[in-house]
Amino acid sequence: MEALKKKILEEGVVLSDEVLKVDSFLNHQIDPVLMEHIGTEFARRFAEEKITKVLTIESSGIAPALITARELGVPVIFARKQKSLTLKNDIYVEKVYSFTKQSTNEITISKQFLVSGDRVLIIDDFLARGEASLGLCRLVEKAGATVVGIGIVIEKSFQNGVNKLKEAGFRVESLARIASLHQNQIQFAE
């Protein structure tokens, strides 16, 4: 998606060979016009999939997921991240390891919002090692629902998340694919 790549080149800050900061339009400040383009593009790519719910994870996934859901005419759910919970009966819980923070969080969804028969599109802001996306997939499967695809705003193609998701059989659509951040240079894939 050209508008997104342009924005990444103009405003993205390379912090290391592995870390790209896009706080000016996606992860802290958000550009609402770009989110419209992003959500519309995800909806276009998954238009044939008879999606019934969009699922994301707080907080940076909410903006692109909201627009995607509006375009598809379905609700969006955001999974919550929490440290650790006392056992509860009304939620699905999965553990997700964060390499960035080197800690394990639990992510949760209320059982009432994800049911057997749901066809779910997962949207997230970044795909690196795939831990968050895989956790969301496991939540969907616990509910007896189907993951029809995963839409990613920025994929770091040089990490192994995208391969893990594809090997697990999931369709992944990434709007920007970064091949390398080596030597402070943002190189897109292809």
Place this chain on the structure above:
Amino acid sequence: MEALKKKILEEGVVLSDEVLKVDSFLNHQIDPVLMEHIGTEFARRFAEEKITKVLTIESSGIAPALITARELGVPVIFARKQKSLTLKNDIYVEKVYSFTKQSTNEITISKQFLVSGDRVLIIDDFLARGEASLGLCRLVEKAGATVVGIGIVIEKSFQNGVNKLKEAGFRVESLARIASLHQNQIQFAE
């Protein structure tokens, strides 16, 4: 706002005299069509205020704030909640006490996204005792920027937040104002 009140009556769950749960359209699952109406209404009410930034707090404020910002043609920033931080130079930090969770969080914004001269509209999902909104106001003032108003999706008018904000001189616009949750009945103000 009639569409919002109708939704609250249909789907809101009264958990106690003080707690209303709206997880089906605002705080966990989100109704994108309702968010369009909400954001458009906030933008209409504050249209004359020459707003330069919309500010909210993760996570439930993001959806209504995004649409408001798009309608006003400005960026949206979401403040982050964190447990406690090592001191950093590039962020503004405020402490916010949560009566619900009975704990104090720090909320933060990067200095680069809020600057002197900014005219800021604060958007939040709920107004109860006003601690979160007041914390956001203090962040704006630390940046030397101006709070031009506070837009609230659901105000619990029977708690003292709205009065605190008005006494501090802030304009508050709430789309639904709840006078009482007594005996499991949702009563709107006026």
